[in-house]
Amino acid sequence: MSNNSILLEKELRECPICGKEHEIEKRKRIEQIKIKDLIVNYDEIYYICTNVSDDEDNEFVSAGMMDRNLLEAKDVYRKEKGLLTSKEIKQIRKKYGLTQAEFSFLLGLGEVTITRYEKKLIQDETYDKIMRLVYEDSLLALDYLKENKDKFKNEQRYEKIEENIKRIVVQDAEEYFNKKELMSKYVNFENKNTMNGFKNIDIPKLEAVINYIANKNKKLYKVKLMKLLWYIDMLYYKKYGKSLTGLVYIHQKLGALPVGFEELMKLKSIDVKEEVKDESTIYHILPNNDYKVEKLSKQEKDVIDTIINKFKDFNTNQIVEYMHNEKVYKETNQTQVIDYSYAKNMNI
Numbered sequence: 644m645s646n647n648s649i650l651l652e653k654e655l656r657e658c659p660i661c662g663k664e665h666e667i668e669k670r671k672r673i674e675q676i677k678i679k680d681l682i683v684n685y686d687e688i689y690y691i692c693t694n695v696s697d698d699e700d701n702e703f704v705s706a707g708m709m710d711r712n713l714l715e716a717k718d719v720y721r722k723e724k725g726l727l728t729s730k731e732i733k734q735i736r737k738k739y740g741l742t743q744a745e746f747s748f749l750l751g752l753g754e755v756t757i758t759r760y761e762k763k764l765i766q767d768e769t770y771d772k773i774m775r776l777v778y779e780d781s782l783l784a785l786d787y788l789k790e791n792k793d794k795f796k797n798e799q800r801y802e803k804i805e806e807n808i809k810r811i812v813v814q815d816a817e818e819y820f821n822k823k824e825l826m827s828k829y830v831n832f833e834n835k836n837t838m839n840g841f842k843n844i845d846i847p848k849l850e851a852v853i854n855y856i857a858n859k860n861k862k863l864y865k866v867k868l869m870k871l872l873w874y875i876d877m878l879y880y881k882k883y884g885k886s887l888t889g890l891v892y893i894h895q896k897l898g899a900l901p902v903g904f905e906e907l908m909k910l911k912s913i914d915v916k917e918e919v920k921d922e923s924t925i926y927h928i929l930p931n932n933d934y935k936v937e938k939l940s941k942q943e944k945d946v947i948d949t950i951i952n953k954f955k956d957f958n959t960n961q962i963v964e965y966m967h968n969e970k971v972y973k974e975t976n977q978t979q980v981i982d983y984s985y986a987k988n989m990n991i
């Protein structure tokens with residue numbers, strides 16, 4: 644047993660080592676494997692029979708585990724080579740609502756190619772690039788689809804896919820303008836200073852942060868989200884001298900509100916559900932796990948987690964009240980920009 648091994652759980656099952664049914668340890672360790680020209684470190688999962696002593700061969704893996712381990716190792720390789728991981732390939736396919744075979748056909752590939760990419764085969768760089776472009780540009784996806792129409796045997800299904808991709812083309816155009824609108828609110832905040840926390844607005848980061856919060860907070864509503872964003876940016880600034888998202892916040896009655904918050908709420912990455920409470924509309928923010936968001940660093944996640952945990956049990960009114968008691972809030976006037984330099988005096 645290697646010394647970096649961690650016990651994950653114990654499972655009662657038939658043991659192929661000693662031939663009895665008993666509790667088998669499921670463990671995880673870091674293993675090395677050579678893939679093509681690269682030695683990669685990956686998480687390997689395996690079973691151990693504790694009925695036989697350690698110096699005997701007491702390890703085994705199930706078929707499913709072996710596949711999973713290999714996929715894990717290959718995804719590490721893909722990440723190191725800057726290639727799409729199997730999960731990302733799946734997200735691209737899901738954007739267009741395609742099965743693996745259909746996505747293969749769209750790209751002009753053989754029926755099982757995408758299935759192989761999502762399982763074990765490492766894609767070549769050419770198709771990696773094409774898949775990325777197809778993800779970014781739905782018009783290009785439509786072109787590919789039309790070009791490879793003859794590969795689709797079921798005409799009705801083809802029509803449906805075409806209709807769906809056309810709908811996505813329209814949505815993507817709207818999204819493009821949403822983003823431009825949001826950016827336009829920031830043209831007067833181009834200089835990096837204490838108004839934006841020495842950072843220009845970073846929409847991919849913002850999307851990742853909001854999705855991360857929504858995943859951890861099932862009862863996330865608009866007002867609370869805006870406050871959490873502010874505290875996250877302020878704490879990040881306090882620690883690292885830079886804001887995380889580049890948002891500029893304005894003093895408003897209900898607390899700090901980011902410039903362009905209305906445009907922000909229209910971003911496709913953010914799943915907003917309108918609900919009615921006490922005869923008024925409230926906006927419930929749900930995680931959007933189909934949307935491909937940028938990865939956050941550990942440093943970024945730590946700051947976000949600190950704020951989420953601090954306000955975990957606060958409802959909207961409580962967080963608004965907490966904010967009203969901040970020194971910064973008492974020292975700024977309505978509609979004034981709340982400067983990041985106040986971060987050092989904040990109650991966080």
Ligand SMILES: [Zn+2]
Pocket residue numbers: 658659660661662663665692693694695
């Ligand atoms: Zn056993």
